[in-house]
Amino acid sequence: MFRYSTKEDAVSxxxxxxxxxxxxxxxxxxxxxxxxxxxxxxxEFAQKYGTVRYVFEARQGVAHARNAGFDASTGNIISRIDADTRVQPGWARAVKAFLPLRIAICSNPPLQTWRSENAHG
Structure with missing residues (x-):
């Protein structure tokens, strides 16, 4: 998920x-x-690719935009970037590999893959 207000040159x-x-x-x-x-x-991207979704948030500000994105998301893992971010190959794989190693402190329901030996690593 990412937000933008004017990033025409970077978003593609x-x-x-x-x-x-x-x-x-x-x-x-x-x-x-x-x-x-x-x-x-x-x-245009949303019409071409089923994974791309456009969300409009009229209330200006990063907090409103992020909350709108979180509310619209259907995923189990949500990552936030900015419109001028350039992810490197393997970025999403690394994020997914990292998460099971950590306790989801604010997770409801609790993360089912959590094990006590991961609590400090």
């Missing part, structure tokens, strides 16, 4: 990088009142 590269990550099931892009042509770029 960001999405294209995310699309190369086979471990990603859903890409949410939150439009936080953009004033450029970014919304149409996102909508």
């Amino acid at each position: 590269d960001c999405i294209e990088g995310l699309l190369t990550q086979s471990e990603i099931d859903e890409i949410l892009i939150v439009d936080n009142n953009s004033t450029d042509g970014t919304a149409s770029i996102i909508q």
Whole structure:
């Protein structure tokens, strides 16, 4: 998930990088009142790729945009980046591999893969 307000020049590269990550099931892009042509770029990606979803949040600000993205997400693992972020090959795989090694402190229901030996590692 990522938010933007005016990032027309950066958003395509960001999405294209995310699309190369086979471990990603859903890409949410939150439009936080953009004033450029970014919304149409996102909508083109959404029409072409089923994993890309456009979300509009009228209330300006990063907290509102992130909350809108979290609310719209259907995934079990949510990662947040910015529109000018360029993920490297293997990024999503690394995120997924890292998570089972940590306790999900704010998880409801609790993470089922947690084991006591992972509590300090």
